[in-house]
Amino acid sequence: MHVFAPTPYLRLSVLAGAMLLTACGGGSDPAPAPLSFKTLANVQPLVIGHRGASGHLPEHTLESYSRAIEMGADFVEPDLVATKDGVLIARHEPNITSTTNVAALAQFASRKTTRKVDGVDETGWFASDFTLAEIKTLGALITDAERPQQFNGLYKIPTLQEIVDLVKARRAATGRDIGIYPETKHPTFHRQLGLGLEDRLIAALNAAGWNSRTAPVLVQSFEPGSLKEMRGKGLATRMIQLIDGDDYDLKTGRITYAAPFDRPYDWAVSGDTRLFSAMVTPAGLAEIKTYADGIGPWKPYIVPVKGALDAAGNLRDVNGDGKANYNDASSQPATTLIDDAHKAGLFVHAYTFRNEQRRLAFDYNKDPKAEYLQFYRLGLDGLFSDFPDTAIEARGSYLKELGR
Ligand SMILES: [Ca+2]
Structure with missing residues (x-):
């Protein structure tokens, strides 16, 4: 039933509202009032x-x-x-190791280090060890193997x-x-x-x-x-x-x-x-x-x-x-x-x-x-x-x- 209508109860209530308006002499073909959002604003x-x-x-x-x-x-x-x-x-x-190609760049090999991030030791390359000019030489990587890889770098x-x-x-x-x-x-x-x-x-x-x-x-x-x-x-x-x-x-x-x-x-x-x-x-x-x-x-x-x-x-x-x-x-x-x-x-x-x-x-x-x-x-x-x-x-x- 209702395979064409994902939410039949909502549609029925809108229809009922429109019929009520008509019955009350609310004019010809009144637009049904849209339902309210439940968002804060x-x-x-x-x-x-x-x-x-x-x-x-x-x-x-x-x-x-x-x-x-x-x-x-x-x-x-x-x-x-x-x-x-x-x-x-x-x-x-x-730590920019997984989101950039920095690990593949020989000129930055010596920047690899271990830092504590929020109490946890992480080893890799960190943005705070690179100037913006150096960061701008890097290419971004997609981090999920299931996602398109052809834009990497x-x-x-x-x-x-x-x-x-x-x-x-x-x-x-x-x-x-x-x-x-x-x-x-x-x-x-x-x-x-x-x-x-x-x-x-x-x-x-x-x-x-x-x-x-x-x-x-x-x-x-x-x-x-x-x-x-x-x-x-x-x-x-x-x-x-x-x-x-x-x-x-x-x-x-x-x-x-x-x-x-x-x-x-x-x-x-x-x-x-x-x-x-x-x-x-x-x-x-x-x-x-x-x-x-x-x-x-x-x-x-x-x-x-x-x-x-x-x-x-x-x-x-x-x-x-x-x-x-x-x-x-x-x-x-x-x-x-x-x-x-x-x-x-x-x-x-x-x-x-x-x-x-x-x-x-x-x-x-x-x-x-x-x-x-x-x-x-x-x-x-x-x-x-x-x-x-x-x-x-x-x-x-x-x-x-x-x-x-
Ligand atoms: Ca399973």
Whole structure:
């Protein structure tokens, strides 16, 4: 039944509304009233191009951000780290070994070193040991073997300034309200190197004329101290507290916590023993509201994922591929987090949505759009996607459901 109509109950209710208007003499052919969004601002959910369109092109390149904008993303998301000469560039990690071709370049072989990042030893090449001029000789790599490899090494590492310039040019050319969503990455790590990210980001946004509440800028961090510092130093943009976890326990459906993903690293340094989970309690949300405007939780804080167990208590291989893993787990009833955050006056932008089959729970039936729709229907205010094209296609389906 209703194979042509994915949400028959919604369509019926719209139809009933239209009939009622007609019966009341509301005029000829009144347009049915669209259903309301459940988002905090009663607007459609935002699609944020996570590291650009990183499912398609090497992440954090101007080409990746451009592709996301072409696909219709509302925001592009640069993660920020600092070079040796103090320039903000877009990389997901201070350690640039996996996202660039640096390991293959003989002239930089001696730069290989071991550094402690958030308490964990990492060996490789670090952005903070390279000047911007040196960084500009590197080529970016795509980090997922399942994604297109033919662009590896072709694109440069962009500076924050180049990203601002790109977005401004695209705003002017398209008339669209495209924004940037910069993240201070490992703020404590950078501060300890004397390369604090906060002053540099504020200076860049001041120079761009984008240090205001209405600027097309959302600033995010996992470390509350970074956001609080920027607020204290006059950053006026909207800000987002990211909320992480280490892994899923598919047997219980619970998020697990292990260092360094158990708590913000500035909490670890200051001796605050709370976990990230403290942030999603009413008290935690109220605390975030004192310095930020929204939260950016990992997806399972909103929709937990849980597997079925066999008689021996082991995870069942539900899809019959011989392995028992995430693909055998199914999404569970949503938590109250979106409603709780909205009650606290905070919007909710969840991460990260990806298309690959190995990243989809069993009950999405291998269709990434099913996951997007589930979250849109809950009133999520925005989401980070490696595939903005799929996110926007699913948003189109959602808008149709609402009669928009
Ligand atoms: Ca399986």
